[in-house]
Amino acid sequence: MGKKVQCDLCPTECVLEDYQVGGCRVRINKGGTLYSLVYGKPCAVAVDPIEKKPFFHFLPATTAFSIATAGCVLGCKFCQNWQISQADPEDTDNLDLPPDDVVRQAIFYNCRTITYTYTEPTVFYEYMYDTAKIARRFNIKNTMHTCGYINEKPLRELSKFMDAADVDLKAFTEDFYSRICGGRLKPVLDALVVLREEGVWLEITNLIISTLNDDIKKIREMCSWIVKNLGPDVPIHFSRFFPNYKLKDLPPTPMETMKNARSAAMDAGMRYVYLGNMRSEAENTYCHRCKNLIIERHGYFVKQNNISNGRCRFCNTSIPGVWS
Amino acid sequence: MTDIRKFRLLAILTTILVVLILSYNIFGEYFMAEIGGYLQRRIYYERTISKKGLSLHKGMYWKEKE
Amino acid sequence: MRRIRILLFSTVIIALSLGYFLQPGKKIDEKKYLGEIAPDINFSEKKGSPAHYLSDSGVVAFNTYDVTPSITGYAGPIKLLLSISDKGVITGIKILEHKETKNYVHYMERPEYLGRFLGKSIKDKFEIDRDVDGISRATVSVEALAKTIRESSRITASNVYGMDVSSEGAGRFEVKWISYLLIFSFSLVFYFLTRRSKRLLRARDWGLAAGILITGIYLSSPFSILHVFNLILLRPSSSILWLVIICTTFISLIVAGRLYCGWLCPFGAISEFIGRLPVRKWSVPVETDDRWRNLKYILLAVIIAIVLLSRRPDYGNYETYVTLFSFHGNYLTWLLVAITLIANLKIERFWCRYLCPVAAFTGILSRKAKGYPSRHDCPMGNKPMPMISECIRCNRCYKGRG
Incomplete structure (x- = not known):
């Protein structure tokens, strides 16, 4: 029997016996060597508006070539993509798409970015890393939507090629992370700080679930932490919860809660606060200085854009984000 | 076969069985967890995972234990 | 017999003391945590x-x-x-x-x-x-x-607390130990009566049948060598049934040797009934038979060593009646049950003669008794003038006073 192996990619740090697959479902110890089972084997490939990721301050109205493999480092009970994130790679329908083909396809479909998304890109780290490296040579940007549950070393290495990251900050309590997600909060906060330090453009998504993480005090605390550690320019997307996966018995989050969260975040000093999974004027971007409407959105579609050269057309203030 | 040979055979067989039972009592916990778990994983790998045409791409960020 | 006694006794002492020195290494300090979960x-x-x-x-x-x-x-x-x-x-x-x-x-x-x-x-x-x-x-x-x-x-x-929580645990606890006490008293009384009158021998069959039903199926707790181990390890159960079974067995051992084996053991009863089926028995020379009968003492010594060294009574369990009546076992133990039951067709009380640790235990503790010369229909297939450790006191051959 081969030796035991410890995976150091994510903070779970599974110790794997020979032929044991990690908690992420896609990394296996075979004969004392750790292999990725999903390198070049995505189970989801699509061309999406970048706003769907969601990135609101990153090349608006462009498309992103989006890929995902099976597996996830967490096991959130509310997962929207649990059919693939909580599936073994041998049970999903996988394509054969090596890194250079991903880039080729992205160019073919005229995508400005490649996004590693849907499930948790950390689990297909090698695939993402190699693809990102090639994409950069062809002037295609790399973005990921991650839960931020990744160790510092691999994250710093990845950051060299990552242009933007949307991090799911699922709640601001260890209890929530432990019970609902099967992880811990601390490593996620650490990852956010690392991404900021490495100069990766950051947006944060926070799904608000009634009774579980809708405590306005905690939301306020979270926003203050973000402002203090990441700065007020980080856009935050509060996302409305709809019953899913193992949390089918909870109601959709009330509009009231969503609006309260938004004002709490604004009060804490955050400049760009969006509400997702619902229609409202909180989908639009307003200049933090002159308060004029600078990007009007309807769902994932941009209706007007008043940013030129990264500045507000009304007051010429530089708007944080990546605009070209 | 004479009665005495049949008897010897039976007696030896049951003795071996008792010894097996005792060793299973003592080592079963470890044995089953180690070998049984390994076989289970190995069989699953050979039968299911390896047939699926997944990659075996050497992973980054891991270390050998012990 | 003397050598076997010395062997077993020294095994107990050595294993017990060795085990004592082997154990404490990785013991968790439970006392400390007791204060944590229940400080007052x-x-x-x-x-x-x-x-x-x-x-x-x-x-x-x-x-x-x-x-x-x-x-x-x-x-x-x-x-x-x-x-x-x-x-x-x-x-x-x-x-x-x-x-x-x-x-x-x-x-x-x-x-x-x-x-x-x-x-x-x-x-x-x-x-x-x-x-x-x-x-x-x-x-x-x-x-x-x-x-x-x-x-x-x-x-x-x-x-x-004698609390009954399991759904299948039928019957109150008093009923349980009283029923065992009744069946034991019945056996003891008829043991002495049959020594006087051979006509009452049929009562033993009724007692054995009742033993299968009550001790075996209803109580599912025949006397087991694990009882003895728990006693040696100072882990007596506080269940009354447990105490009754232990005490009655020891009492009977003093007054009537292997009375338990001959009158109460449900597995012995089944074995004996199977043995009575009209099937020709194997003829095994006395010397061979005698040699193999020593096997049970060796097995007993082995499990004494295992249990007392590891302090885990369940490690030493291979007893067929435990498997059969608790209905709990693995393939190996069930296989042993099947083999030892079928073997009775060819050799009377196969399990009792060669393998049973309780037989070995009660055998070496049997005191000398006169008047058991054995005869052709001995349920244990004993040779004429057998060792008393092989006699299960069915009283068929008893030739005593009265």
């Missing part, structure tokens, strides 16, 4: 079977590993220190040791989570995501945790 209660020393700590207030504490060592999670047993009240309510809980993946179960170990078990009744169902909270990605571990708590506390409560 004074507990007694650990005792009983399964082992537990008693207190004046009626609260009982125990290490779940002593009670249900076989319930395992992802990687081995989850050892907990639990305390329960005499009302069957969990009052304290602490995880002592486990080998689950740390990063999955870190939440399970936290007081916020474990605290939710406090105040739960041991009669609750302990079902994940119903009355026990599941933890994402730690399902197997949490299930093992819930099962450990449920099973160990129910077993302890039934032993200590």
Whole structure:
């Protein structure tokens, strides 16, 4: 029997016996060597508006070539993509798409970015890393939507090629992370700080679930932490919860809660606060200085854009984000 | 076969069985967890995972234990 | 016989003392944690079977590993220190040791989570995501945790408080030990009566049949060598039935040798009934037979060594009646049951003669007795003038005074 192996990619740090697959479902110890089972084997490939990721301050109205493999480092009970994130790679329908083909396809479909998304890109780290490296040579940007549950070393290495990251900050309590997600909060906060330090453009998504993480005090605390550690320019997307996966018995989050969260975040000093999974004027971007409407959105579609050269057309203030 | 040979055979067989039972009592916990778990994983790998045409791409960020 | 006695006795002493020195190495300091889960209660020393700590207030504490060592999670047993009240309510809980993946179960170990078990009744169902909270990605571990708590506390409560929680545990506890006492008294009385009058010998068959039904099927607790081990390890059970079985067996051993084997043992009864079927028996020379009969003493010595060294009575269990009547075993033990039952067709009381550790135990403790010369229909197939350790006192051949 081969030796035991410890995976150091994510903070779970599974110790794997020979032929044991990690908690992420896609990394296996075979004969004392750790292999990725999903390198070049995505189970989801699509061309999406970048706003769907969601990135609101990153090349608006462009498309992103989006890929995902099976597996996830967490096991959130509310997962929207649990059919693939909580599936073994041998049970999903996988394509054969090596890194250079991903880039080729992205160019073919005229995508400005490649996004590693849907499930948790950390689990297909090698695939993402190699693809990102090639994409950069062809002037295609790399973005990921991650839960931020990744160790510092691999994250710093990845950051060299990552242009933007949307991090799911699922709640601001260890209890929530432990019970609902099967992880811990601390490593996620650490990852956010690392991404900021490495100069990766950051947006944060926070799904608000009634009774579980809708405590306005905690939301306020979270926003203050973000402002203090990441700065007020980080856009935050509060996302409305709809019953899913193992949390089918909870109601959709009330509009009231969503609006309260938004004002709490604004009060804490955050400049760009969006509400997702619902229609409202909180989908639009307003200049933090002159308060004029600078990007009007309807769902994932941009209706007007008043940013030129990264500045507000009304007051010429530089708007944080990546605009070209 | 004479009665005495049949008897010897039976007696030896049951003795071996008792010894097996005792060793299973003592080592079963470890044995089953180690070998049984390994076989289970190995069989699953050979039968299911390896047939699926997944990659075996050497992973980054891991270390050998012990 | 003398040599065998010396061998067994020295095995006990050596294994007992060696085991004592081998054990304490990795012992968890349960006493320290007792103070944590129940700070205001004074507990007694650990005792009983399964082992537990008693207190004046009626609260009982125990290490779940002593009670249900076989319930395992992802990687081995989850050892907990639990305390329960005499009302069957969990009052304290602490995880002592486990080998689950740390990063999955870190939440399970936290007081916020474990605290939710406090105040739960041991009669609750302990079902994940119903009355026990599941933890994402730690399902197997949490299930093992819930099962450990449920099973160990129910077993302890039934032993200590006589509380009956299991759905299938029919009958009250008084009924149980009284019925065993009745069947024992019946045997003892008729043992002495049949020594006087051969006409009453038929009563032994009735007693044996009743033994199968009551001791075997209803009580499912025939006398087992594990009883003796628990006694040697100072882990007596506080169940009255357990005490009754132990005491009656020892009393009978003093007054009537292997009376238990001949009159009470349900497995012996089944074996004997099978042996009476009209099938030609193998003829085995006396010397061969004698030699193999010593096997049971060797086996007894082996399991004494195993159990007393490891302090784990369940390691030494290969007894067929335990498998058969508790209806609990693996392929190997069931195979042994099948073989030893079928073998009776060709050799009377095959199990009793060659393998049974209780036979070995009661055999070496049988005092000399006159008047048992054996005869052609001896249920043990004993040779003429056998050793008394091979006699199960059926009284068929008894030629005494009166």
